Amino acid sequence: MTEAQRRVGLVLARASRVLGEEPYYHEFLEGLERVLTPAGVSVLVKVVTDRQAESDTYERWAARRHVDGVVLVDLAPGDDRVALVNSLGLPAMVLGAPSTASGLPTVWTDDAGFAHEAVRFLAGRGHEVIGHISGPVSFAHTQLRRSGAAAEAEALGLQLLHAEGDYSYESGRAATVELIGAGPTAIFCDNDLMALAALDTLRERGKSVPDDVSVVAWDDSPLCQLATPALSAMSHDVGRIGELAAGAMLDAMAGAAPVVYEAPAAHIVTRASTR
Structure with a gap:
């Protein structure tokens, strides 16, 4: 590829409806492109159904020299995608915990620490x-958020209830229904869309927010301010995270030594959804 034709690939193994609704990756891509576009690098996003399809995409891209590097997201501990892209000779960077990156350049957020902070706030x-x-x-x-929240709850003598979603609105509704029976007086959610679902579900179940149950979101997209009531949130500078990822990607493509970048510190923004 010529300089003007360089591409960075991002494969997202999530339901397309979730990505259509979820603000995080829209803001992340805006930040990514703010740095990559002036450098003559475009971003190719592919949505797939599962991890095997994601791995197949990397192999196909490498064989066809379709991209010059890839951004890896949503890694698991001991994730084999790191070894795969290394074996394919694809420059890569990881958006996530350095413990998952096996020496690749990384942009990470202190998920455990911010989960501590959310529990302390409530x-x-x-x-x-x-x-x-x-x-x-x-x-x-x-896993880091859950362990951080659990450690803080134990230290403070609180009861912490868990429910799992997939970042979609529908999963947020189902998880809220699952939690309501145990009587929480506050719920914090791992993204803004599930927090919106919690607001709606609580209202439908006759619960007032924040008088009966407080709700906290995680990202602080514009959805939080548009919600009724407006959502308190663990506010992250997602656009800046995208810019850092772009810089790490350019370094990887240039063969620079890997660096770990810490994302800007998040902080609680208090709005009407918490009492």
């Missing part, structure tokens, strides 16, 4: 039974 408002709606538990970042 505990400070008098909540003793807290629900957590996580993403898929196979993801390393989900």
Whole structure:
């Protein structure tokens, strides 16, 4: 490929409807392209149904020299995709915990630490039974959030309830129904879409937010401010995370030594959904 034709690939093994609704990757791609486009690099996004299809895509791209590098996301502990892209000679960077990256350049968010902070925030408002709606538990970042939340709840003597979603609105509704019976007075969610689902489900079940149950989102996209009531959130600079990932990708494509970049610190933004 010529300089103007360079491409970076991003494969997302998620349902297309989730990606259509989910603000995170829209904001991430905006940040990625802010850095890559001026460098003459385009971004190729492919949505697949499962991990095998994702691996097949990397093999096909490498064989056809279709991309100059790939961004790896949603890794699991001991994930074999790192070894795969290395064997294919594809420059790569990891969006996720350095423990999953096996020496690749990495942009990571302190998921465990911010889950600690979310639990502390709710505990400070008098909540003793807290629900957590996580993403898929196979993801390393989900495991870190769950372990961080559990450690903080144990330290504070709180009851922490878990339910698993897949980042979709529908899974957020199902997880909220699962949690309601145990009587949480607060729920925090691993993305904004599931938090919106929690708001709607609680309202349908006759629960007032925040008088009966407080709700906290995780990302702080514009959806949080548009919600009724507006959602408190663990606010992340997702666009900046995309910019850092782009820089790490350009370094990998240039053969630079791998570097671990820490994303900007997240912080709680308090709105009407928490009492």
